[in-house]
Amino acid sequence: MKRLWIYLLLAGIITIISYLAYHYYAPPYQIKAYSTINHDDTLRIAYIGDSWAFMHKDHHCKIAKVLEDSIHRPVKVHSYGICGLTSKEIYENLFENYEMKQFMQKRYYKYCFISAGINDTYKKMGISYYQKSMDVIIQFLLMNNIRPIILEIPDYDINKAYERQIISRKLLRQISMLVNNTPINCKEMFRKALNEMIREKGYTNNISIIRYQTWNSNGVKDLKVLYASDGMHLNELGYSVLDSVIVNEILRINN
Secondary structure (H helix, E strand, O other): OHHHHHHHHHHHHHHHHHHHHHHHHOOOOOOOOOOOOOOOOOEEEEEEEOHHHHHHHHHHHHHHHHHHHHHOOOEEEEEEEOOOOOHHHHHHHHHHOHHHHHHHHOOOOOEEEEEOOHHHHHHOOOHHHHHHHHHHHHHHHHHOOOEEEEEOOOOOOHHHHHHOOOHHHHHHHHHHHHHHOOOOOOHHHHHHHHHHHHHHHOOOOOOEEEOHHHOOOOOHHHHHHOEOOOOOOEOHHHHHHHHHHHHHHHHHHHO
């Protein structure tokens, strides 16, 4: 009898772990998009996503000034990011996070730069998880006539990001790698997965992608020059270089 209770307890624990793991790794389901509002002729650019968006707040004026001088109309840049979010969590926060929802609803954006997927590679999420998340983010923006400008997975130091974790986090990453068939350095896998999804969905002419080679192609040299000491986040020069590419893309589209 005692052995039976032990088996039942183990079965219950396995069931709970399986349920939690399924919902953690499962791609998002699509939510009905809400509408944004256009107030005036100001060109507004959103910068949403993970810690890269969160840390971009000090660089708004630089992008706005360059664009204003070129297109001769008011430009406003706003950032809203939450550190550590995966692509699925960024999408869900568009609906579930009150501040994020207000950020999108209270002003109309013409362009939205999306920093998503870095934490997917860092946390070793699955390819389908990333593809589906980016798909529904793109659909939400296009429904509101906002052009997505997507950051391709940059060449951050993914090995250093793994090595600096505590043992329990490393164990979790190893489990994720096993479950999702995702190696430590999975950046190129995710880049190819994004390209495949965009091609299959027919988004090519409706979105922009900031390719990492256009600003982050020099490997170790870039890590020393453009990144903070953790090898995962940009420093001030890194944001300036990335933002210049974003500005050029917006000017290209407007011409």
